[in-house]
Amino acid sequence: MKNFILCHPRASSGQDPNQAIIVKCDIPQTIPIDHVLLEVDRFGFSANNVTYQALGETSHFRYFDFHHAPEAAGVSSKTHGVTPVWGFGTIIKSTHSKVHAGERVYGYLAPARYLLLPVSPEVNKYAFFVPRPHLPPDRRPYNQVTRCAGDPLYDPSPIVEDLTMLYRPLFWTSFWCEDWLNSSNYKGGSTQILLSSASSKTAFCLAYLIRRRNSLQGSSRRIIGLTSTKNLDFTKHLALYDDVFDYESFDTSLVGDCARGNCIYVDVAGNDALNARVRNHFRARGHSELIACIALGLTNVSPSTVNSSSANWGKNDFSVGAGSEALPEANPQVEHFFMPEWLAIRKQQLSVSAITQMQKEAWTKLMSGCRSWGVSLRRVCGPNQVKAAYEEIVKRGLAPGDAFVWSLWEETAETGSKAKL
Structure with missing residues (x-):
């Protein structure tokens, strides 16, 4: 199995940071202890991600320090960065005793087909956390990977998953x-x-x-x-x-x-x-x-x-x-x-159950109300197609009514290509 990862040159490398690169590389054959290997299904891309990329090397933000660029011909973590994305995936391998293969998860992932993540000892029914000691402690919300089976806000329907990636962050x-x-x-x-x-x-x-x-x-x-x-x-x-x-x-x-x-x-x-x-x-x-x-x-x-x-x-x-x-x-x-x-x-001031109920009620109403706002959702599938879609954004910009859900897997009948929210 081969991995595909969307990368961008670091501005400090002297290359054009808006040049999208799809890197093809091997996935790990052995999984270290207390790690999971995710199959990244799809991820959202919006102005939020443009900001992540623009601030990738800025000392306060360090968005390129969440996921390492692969080591491949002409590409390394010193010359290229991986812009984080919010997306859904499925665990296909796990060496952590409390996290299991087959689990559906949502989190701050990499734009890739596969993603290897370490798992900290802190695991609960709702989430597990990726240890990133090189980043400040206040980055914790980014380190949380939500376990969909325990998430009271999760709805497995494809359209709600798409809306989640666009609005939840x-x-x-x-x-x-x-x-x-x-x-x-x-x-x-x-x-x-x-x-x-x-x-x-x-x-x-x-x-x-x-x-x-x-x-x-x-x-x-x-x-x-x-x-x-x-x-x-x-x-x-x-x-x-x-x-x-x-x-x-x-x-x-x-x-x-x-x-x-x-x-x-x-x-x-x-x-x-x-x-x-x-x-x-x-x-x-x-x-x-x-x-x-x-x-x-x-x-x-x-x-x-x-x-x-x-x-x-x-x-x-x-x-x-x-x-x-x-x-x-x-x-x-x-x-x-x-x-x-x-x-x-x-x-x-409030109990955990009260906060959970507040959020669930608000989220449920949003998922219903947002569909009348005229935001057009475009699904783009496949490495070449994602690269072309990114280049189109660089050329024309992002309109506020545009919403993208991308996947580095080829398009299937299930994923479709375009829908109206």
Whole structure:
């Protein structure tokens, strides 16, 4: 059996980092003790993975340090990186006494056909963990491999597995951020929420959750999205925002009812110039108040954001943003939402069963509600086809309505090629 692995040159190697390479190599014939060999079925690919690749060598993030590149002709871990992906697979061999062949799993995998992973002694019915002592302890959520048989959120249907790979990596950041905001009564009863990068999954999942809270509480809190001109139609079509404005003209469009009352600004874009314009808009208007600025992500990756993030970002990279350093005198100060910290607090306040029930209810509703959002799912199967799909993304970019599920296995009647969510 041969393995196929999707790799990219490291920028430090002097090669083009956007050059996709499919490496063909042997799989291990012997499995070390306390390891599992996975057959990776399929994995999601989105703007999230573009960010992983762009920050692969950045010292704070180190995304290329989760999975080693294979040693093959012209390829090594010094010259190439493997961009992590969220995907599903099946254990085909195990030398760990508590993990068994045949188990279906979900986790932070490599874009490959086969993946060999070590397993730590910490195993429970829900998950096992990959030991990565070379990475900071706060990377633990990435090291968890979920055992589907024990996962209360798992649904074996192919369409739900696909949706899981696309939404699950980001949805829980949005979910716990909304829970955090609600715990403060939205900072004392704010009447409107302004979100940047409104076409991103993190932002529109947060908008979805705020809208759901509004319905449950009978609130008239307005949700306003900011996005690029090219993503304006898609963002409006989501029907999750009360108003959507483009970045170029929002400070002249955000008037009337949209500019009155207390406002919370949630920065998902991580764009310093945009954040300054938002602050200046509210400062100049006077009849409305910006009472909170919350950093919640990074969707606009550029060399400048990469350079600043490695020096200035917070304790982990699961839900952080940039921008506060550009405006040291700004009021209110930027608050960075850190999902693991808030979840640790909630675990002190609520029982495990209560948290599990909260998440199950929210996830079940999402799996039903997200199918009307107009996101087109494209399944791509086979090494050559995946390489071509990646090259097309490099050439044309990723539209917010695009969602990809890739597999390095050849297409079968079961996997199909295209579906509408």
